[in-house]
Amino acid sequence: MNVRLMHTNEKIAAVFAATLKLIHTNGFHGTPMSKIAQESEVAIGTIYHYFPSKDDLIFALFKHCRSLLNDYIFDGIKEDFDYKASFFHVWRNFVKFYLENAQIFSFFEQFFSSPYYEKNKAEIQEPVGGQNKVLDFLQEGIDKKILKQVNVHLLVASYIGVALSTVHNIKFKDLQFSEQNLKELMEIIWDGAVNRNKIIN
Amino acid sequence: MNVRLMHTNEKIAAVFAATLKLIHTNGFHGTPMSKIAQESEVAIGTIYHYFPSKDDLIFALFKHCRSLLNDYIFDGIKEDFDYKASFFHVWRNFVKFYLENAQIFSFFEQFFSSPYYEKNKAEIQEPVGGQNKVLDFLQEGIDKKILKQVNVHLLVASYIGVALSTVHNIKFKDLQFSEQNLKELMEIIWDGAVNRNKIIN
DNA sequence: TGCACCCGAATGAACGTTCGATTGATGCAT
């Protein structure tokens, strides 16, 4: 099994879709291989032909979803965007990706909070939730003296943390989704992250 | 079984401690009742005497931990604290509680990301992660025109989101714990949350 | 012929839960 195959083989696509759907509705617990086979209409034996174990399936699915996220969030940045516009754009994409892909959000939440993630942490050097590219982007803002002159990880924690918390609150709590709310949230993060010594607006 | 008993009965305390420990190290998956019985040195039959099912045990444990958190975060606020000082104090307590109780943090992360939480959402009217008291506190800041004049849920998302993200980054990533880092993070949130029309420092 | 792909009944381990037995404390009638 290789990455290219994962995108072309429709059986694997069906398995991914079914796993995502089942984990979203029934949780990690409630998604046995038998149900994945049923939902995807792919025989259990076939699933095990591509994935040596259930863990391997989950891990492959994780990498697949992560690349979807990474492709998404930096998409659509125009040449004429200044830093603040990009700062807003990426953050908004981040939130919208999770809102539009509720199954992936749910899967990620469960994946990251499982000791399974902790065990494979070493193998997950790459961005978590697209954070590496985000990290570079925020570091750029620090270098340009646009953002506060602090450890970039602090800004990442704020940037990502508010986004995830926002999605969670929209999904589970009383927070309504609206462009106005997103705009005000972005202002909150921006005002917090921006270098007060150079503030202009 | 009632709440008072839960605090006095040492068998239940042992069961709670064992469950917390096992979930932290092995995850929701890897903590069968048999292991809880083994680790706590309480017979399976006895556990089922107090909790009708595993779900009930988990739910009771959740409520227990939540009350620990609630008791903790608003503790130690002095009379002479102004709003900003309280704002910092509570946030810092929030982060420190989770850092000092890594097992509870891990348990909460798994609990909230499980569909189990979604199913019992109705029954969990009370504060999630102490958010209700936090909500009231932030609403107070809005009413006093100290914080931005926005929907309080936006500020909650920022306040809590950054805290959780910070703990997560300290636990799993490259972020070092230091008072200096906490202080800078609190400044980021404060600068984002504060009413710019009345800014003084 | 070989190899990749595909299938699903069968397997054995692990799980949540049940149940009958035992103990000791409490209350009550004698």
Next chain:
DNA sequence: ATGCATCAATCGAACGTTCATTCGGGTGCA
């Protein structure tokens, strides 16, 4: 005081189910 009944607390072997995984066989293409 004594005998009796009740019941919460305790225990862990046993039960039935469900799960991840295996395996032997089937198909069609190179």
